[in-house]
Each structure stands twice: as structure tokens, then as C-alpha cells.
Amino acid sequence: MDSENVHDRVRTFLHSTWRSWPSRHASTAAVFARTIPIVFLPLMIGTLIAVLESQPILRTLLWIFPLALAGSALWTRAWLHSNIAAVLVRTDAVAALTFSEIGRGVQPEWKRLTDIYVDRDVLSATIGREPYQFRSREWGDLARMASALELALDAYRNRPEGRSARDNGRS
Numbered sequence: 001m002d003s004e005n006v007h008d009r010v011r012t013f014l015h016s017t018w019r020s021w022p023s024r025h026a027s028t029a030a031v032f033a034r035t036i037p038i039v040f041l042p043l044m045i046g047t048l049i050a051v052l053e054s055q056p057i058l059r060t061l062l063w064i065f066p067l068a069l070a071g072s073a074l075w076t077r078a079w080l081h082s083n084i085a086a087v088l089v090r091t092d093a094v095a096a097l098t099f100s101e102i103g104r105g106v107q108p109e110w111k112r113l114t115d116i117y118v119d120r121d122v123l124s125a126t127i128g129r130e131p132y133q134f135r136s137r138e139w140g141d142l143a144r145m146a147s148a149l150e151l152a153l154d155a156y157r158n159r160p161e162g163r164s165a166r167d168n169g170r171s
Helices: 001-008 024-052 058-082 101-106 142-157
Strands: 011-014 084-088 092-096 113-119 123-129 130-134
Touching: 011 092, 011 142, 024 058, 058 092, 058 101, 084 101, 084 130, 084 142, 092 123, 113 142, 123 142
Parallel strands: none
Antiparallel strands: 011 084, 084 092, 113 123, 123 130
16 A cells, blocks of 8 residues: 555544444434433423422423424434534644534535644634544543644645645545
């Protein structure tokens, strides 16, 4: 394997939620299942208080229960659209994809890595103009990700002047 092929390969790092589920639907279901207890806890506490005070609860539950389910679904949708599921690293560019982008099959938007900082269990990186934080409990081995990101940063900084990933025939 020559050095050019080694530098052109894409390294992929996955969020623990995405790694542990075999499909997009299973991942969405896992996130939705996590939000339901949080949304329904106030509903259950309010229902318990109403029952202990001998107040009627059926009518209230008939309109609050669907609202709580809708709130949980919206929370899940927002979480899937805002949280990073995969980080793709190649020679001098990096792409960060959310859970929904991976599920829809969106092509990665390659951006330059401008900064990286590693602190015990948190890796901070600036991809394009957006700052990201990756925690070891969600991303596993941060040392491997940090070394791949550092290689990409070094490759970008050491490239010939005026050349970018687009100039090398990459989109």
C-alpha cells in the first residue's frame, strides 16, 4: 500500500448510540425511549397528586397524554437533528454528520479542521467555524480520534500553498 492511498482513506468515528444499534430506526427508537420517562414524569406526579386529592383525572389525561407524546417526539427529532453521530476524517478535511443526516444518506460536507484540544475525557475541535465537543463516554477511545484529527490538522497546515482538498480532485 503506497503512502498516497494511506492518506486518502477516510477514518470514521461513531457515537456510541449509533454504534450500539444496527439501523437508523432502532437508533431513533432508543432515543425516543430515553425521552419518554423524562416527559411523562411530571404527568405521573400530577396524576398521583390529583388521585390522592380525589379529583377527576380522566378528562385531563385524555388531552395531556397526547401532548406529552408529541413533546417526546419533538424532543427526539431535535436531538437527532442536533447531535453528531459520526466524524469522518480524511487527509486535510473533516466532516461531522448528525444522526438524521446519516439516516437520510446525506453526503458529508468536508470542512477544514482549524483547532483541536484534548482534555482528559473531552476532545474539543473546531470544524469549519463550528466548535464541537466529544466526550469519551459517548465516543469511546478519544485518543484514536484525537490522533486522526491531529494528522488531518497537520496535513492541512503542511499542504503546498494555494492547494486545498478541492484542488486535489476531492469534493
